[in-house]
Amino acid sequence: MDEMRLNQAEWRVRHAFRRGDVVDFRTEGGGESGNESEERTVRAKVLRALLIDRPTEEGEIARMRVLGARITGTLDLQYGTVEHPVTLSGCHFEETPLLYGAQVRQFSLSESRLPGLMADGLRVDGVLRLTGCRVTGPVALGAARVSGACFLDDARLTPGPDRDEGPALALGHAVVEGDLWAAGLTSYGQVLLDGAQVSGVVNLNDARLEEPGGTALQAETLTVGSDLHAMRLRTLGRVNLRGAAVPGQLNLAHARLRNPGGAALRASGCRAGEFWLREAAPIEGGVNLRRAHFDLIFATPEVWPDEVRVDELSYTKLNPPLPAERRLELLERDVEGYIPAAYEQLTASYRRIGDDAAARTVQLAKQRRHRATLPLYARLWGHLQDATVGYGFRPMRAAGWLAGLLLVGAVTYGLRPPRALTSGEAPDFHALAYTLDLLLPIIDLGQEKSYTPDGAYQWLSYGLVLAGWVLATTFAAGVTRVLSRQ
Structure with a gap:
């Protein structure tokens, strides 16, 4: 690094990095992270040189901790190895950081503003933190591997009108060995979790995901180690959980799922311990639960739309306890018509709790529904x-x-x-x-x-x-x- 060409802000970052100190520009140069004053402007190539060359002082542990800087140029760490923790919080990036195939110890961009993030194949030995980020382009983390937790809570993703760049957030086939924490996430574009593996909890509480006419949450074959919490989730567009595996709770309590004219929820082949739609708003759009399996379903008949598919749906228990006549309403909405197995499944659930009268009511309803499919003499x-x-x-x-x-x-x-x-x-x-x-x-x-x-x-x-x-x-x-x- 040519030290003679560093500006004042870059000199501060360099010396602080060698000692692991914090450089806070948030109270300088007008107080805005986007301010163009030289006092807070740091070139991305200077940061790259520090992270790759790793200058240190004897007896000190190097660490990059920069707050509120304006970063010009492209922070290009593609295929690089960064052995020190990196914190670039509250910073304003003029160009999209490139971290494709990079390996870092710990990486934080909390509260920063970025035009995008290209980090497919990124390896993080600790925590990846994007809390409160404002991103106006795609966040690409496909096939990334995070040894700790991944934080996207309160982040706001607003890609431009040209959606050819891909999903707003792409975590397809990523591996997160801790939790995926995205409570309060706002995304005006698709969130892609296809094939992702999360060892802990996926938290989408209070998230707002919108992709009108498309798929807001694409999570086919997502594997979760414990629970998927999405309480108070708001979606406009399809939620696709086909083949997802959640051994604990799949919790959509108080959620509002909307996709008028299309499928609002596709959970065919999904397996979860408990599926909660407690006090959720009536779903606007179709629901596909074919071949899904749940130990418990907590939902009232009012939640379900007119178009529901329940062929080969299996479950052990239904909550809250309701008369058989109310539960039968769902079976009569199945667009496939008469599904004998659906009646047998409901009958079995009532027998497990010892309600033989309700079980007989379901069986009688099954015979009446079957009668409509028979020839005249049999009817x-x-x-x-x-x-x-x-x-x-x-x-x-x-x-x-x-x-x-x-x-x-x-x-x-x-x-x-x-x-x-x-x-x-x-x-x-x-x-x-x-x-x-x-x-x-x-x-x-x-x-x-x-x-x-x-x-x-x-x-x-x-x-x-x-x-x-x-x-x-x-x-x-x-x-x-x-x-x-x-």
Whole structure:
């Protein structure tokens, strides 16, 4: 480094670096990090030379700690190795820093303003901190590897109208061995987390992600070590979590997901311990939960939109506890139509908590939904089973029908007894026993074969015999279904 060509600010940075001291320009040159005064202007090539050449003083630990500087030129550390911690907080960068393939100990750009950050393949042995940054171009951290945590909390990403440069934030296939902390992140462009691996927590609480007509959060096959918190998340555009793996909570409580005219949430094949939509706003756009698996889903029916896909969705428990009739609303919204497995899944969840009545309600709803897919003759038979015994899930209906018909027959034939077929040989007539003989095809009380009614009363007897056979058949079908279910 040619020391004779350094300006006053650069001399201060050089000497402070050798001793690990802080250089704070925030109260100098007008107090704005973008001020053009030479008193706070540092050329990027000077910083690069310090970081690469590593000048030190004996007995001191070198470290770059610069606050509030105006950095001109391009900070180019591509493929370089920086062995000292770097803190460039509250700085104003005129050009996009280039850190492609670089290896650094620890790197902080907190509260800085940048036109972008190109850092694909970056290796950070400690913490990467972009807290509160204001970036007007893409932040590229694809395939980066961070041994500690990665902080993007309260950062604001506002790429220009030309989106051909890629996502606003790209962390595709990155590896973060600590937490990915992006609480309060604002991004007016796509946040890309495809294939990323985060050993700790992903925190998107209070984040605002917008990509109208596109995908605001692209996180296919994201792997998280514990939880993904996105409480109070606000999105405009699709949230894509296809194939994501979250062993703890996938928490979207109080969130608002919007993508009118498209899919607002795609979580097909996603696996999570708990999926929370507690007190979330009604989702504006479609939801795809096909082949997803959750141990617990916390959501009320009001959250779900009209277009929902739940084919092969599996879960263990649903919260909050609700009547089966309310949970059935979701299954009726599935755009795929009748999905038998979805009813079986809901039935199983009610049986796990011991609510057999709710489980039977779901099974009855399943049979009614299935009936609509059958040909006419089968639908008619289905209506008959439904009205008589509720497809076997309402067996007491048969007893009610039987009691009603028994009363009609007993009163009618009690007022107008039928004539005996063989005078003097017939047993005494009992209207109740005679009606039972007509209704129950497997019981012979000796009344039906000894007496025969006349005229319209004979047609009533035919009707009772037919009704008895129908009741017996449908009841047997229902019992068979119950036994096979158990």
